[in-house]
Amino acid sequence: MxxxxxxxxxxxxxxxxxxxxxxxxxxxxxxxxxxxxxxxxxxxxxxxxxxxxxxxxxxxxxxxxxxxxxxxxxxxxxxxxxxxxxxxxxxxxxxxxxxxxxxxxxxxxxxxxxxxxxxxxxxxxxxxxxxxxxxxxxxxxxxxxxxxxxxxxxxxxxxxxxxxxxxxxxxxxxxxxxxxxxxxxxxLLLPRRPTAYHLSVDSMYATISAFASPEDQEPAAEDDKRTALSRIYYVKADQIDKIQALANDEKCFGKRNRRTKLEGFSAFLWKMIVSGKVSAGDGYCKLGIVVDGRKRLIDGEESQEKLIASYFGNVLSIPYGEKKIKELKEKSLSWVADEVHSFLKSALSKEHFLGLIDWVEERRPHPALSRIYAARATEEEPAVVVSSGLHFPVRKIDFGWGTPLFGSYHFPWGGKSGYVMPMPSPKGNGDWIIYMHLLEEQLKMIETNAAHVFIPLSSDYIYSCT
CATH class of the missing domain: 3.30.559.10 (Chloramphenicol acetyltransferase-like domain)
Known part of the structure; x- marks a missing residue:
């Protein structure tokens, strides 16, 4: 309670x-x-x-x-x-x-x-x-x-x-x-000479001066801060499996081409945050997914694997997609999952991360930022970023007095867009813990239309973890 x-x-x-x-x-x-x-x-x-x-x-x-x-x-x-x-x-x-x-x-x-x-x-x-x-x-x-x-x-x-x-x-x-x-x-992350990058990087990132109006640079008003709330839910393993199955509905994928659980979950979330809108009109909703570039930079080079695997710092990119709210509401989950896969694959290569490093080099010292992070997200045209914490090592954090009953990231990041992070349950049974930082209206939509999936975290669940 x-x-x-x-x-x-x-x-x-x-x-x-x-x-x-x-x-x-x-x-x-x-x-x-x-x-x-x-x-x-x-x-x-x-x-x-x-x-x-x-x-x-x-x-x-x-x-x-x-x-x-x-x-x-x-x-x-x-x-x-x-x-x-x-x-x-x-x-x-x-x-x-x-x-x-x-x-x-x-x-x-x-x-x-x-x-x-x-x-x-x-x-x-x-x-x-x-x-x-x-x-x-x-x-x-x-x-x-x-x-x-x-x-x-x-x-x-x-x-x-x-x-x-x-x-x-x-x-x-x-x-x-x-x-x-x-x-x-x-x-390991030095720019190349000469620098080179794909034009898709320009669609993901921009210098702050390129998109920040004076009001964007001002601190958020107190009323704006109050509308963004953090919540923690748990999702049972069978629901995650069902969502993945629906994301792969009527497709004959090979094992390597099936939509992953994260892609299916992200597609489901994309639909849910607009599910309660009565009249969407021509409004759009953006979804981004954080990609860790360590495995991408290895690209089959075993000599680099150990070095990159232990690299301390940021090796991230945030590709994103933008779709009409009407489409997200009406189309099937498998269609939305295809859209997720389509924008996500643009960042799943060594060349993308090398190009991103070069892109920053050409613009230094002018600060740059992911476009979706700085999006003017509103209740009418929302934006949300999903960051996978599925390798969160909660069951390994034993300081000598037992494994944690519970663990989570806490990241009310202050951006205009929302933030969602799925993590493994301490139970180790395939359940997910979901940290969400979204607008109040979006949370209400999720709890109304997907209450069978997103269950509010309770002490009963925590104490059943061991």
């Missing part, structure tokens, strides 16, 4: 945790792909049940000690983001350290309303990043349970990199060696 009163979290201690060994101060430039990210922060949190063997103080002490060890390898997270002489962000690796917050929440884990993270997670269980690149918080709950969370600068790391970090941190806490040390080899 949802918490019947507002959750209060009181900070008891804040200190800075630096790398356990000295780090020679140096500059680490951001890659061209890092420069495509706006200055937004990403949160991630894990919920643990009470353990009889260890006190909160003991667990926090272990977290701090292992964090100091982990920052030796992940030294970028111990630095600072500064602006260089060209006006671009750059990493100063000076071992400034990570702000580590200890807090107490006046609720039991089973009473947390995680379906509504705006009230329980935002600014309470996930810390605000104030000075460094990364902030960490450990919150003790009334039941003796604990929430461990991080907030990091997206310009420095994508979700893949954050996943590597938290897995490494957990491994060190258990006195195990890091299974995948990070690589900061920026030479």
């Amino acid at each position: 949802p918490l019947k009163r507002e959750l209060e979290v009181k900070v008891s201690k804040t200190e800075v945790v630096a790398a356990a060994l000295p780090i020679q101060e140096h500059w680490l430039p951001l890659s061209n792909l890092d420069l495509l990210l706006p200055p937004v922060d990403v949160g991630i949190f894990f919920c643990y049940r009470k353990t009889k063997e260890l006190s909160f103080e003991t667990m926090v002490g272990a977290l701090k000690k292992s964090l100091a060890q982990c920052l030796i390898a992940y030294y970028a997270f111990s630095g600072q983001l500064v602006t260089n002489t060209s006006g671009e962000p750059e990493l100063l690796c000076n071992n400034r350290g990570v702000d580590f917050v200890e807090a107490f929440g006046d609720a039991e884990l089973m009473d947390l309303d995680l379906y509504n993270p705006d009230e329980t997670v935002e600014g309470k269980l996930v810390p605000e990043r104030k000075h460094g690149v990364l902030a960490v918080q450990a919150t003790q709950l009334k039941c003796g349970g604990m929430v461990v969370s991080c907030t990091f600068a997206h310009q420095v790391a994508d979700a893949y990199s954050a996943n590597m970090f938290v897995v490494s941190w957990a491994e060190i806490t258990q006195s195990r060696p890091i299974s995948q040390p990070p690589s900061f080899r920026r030479s």
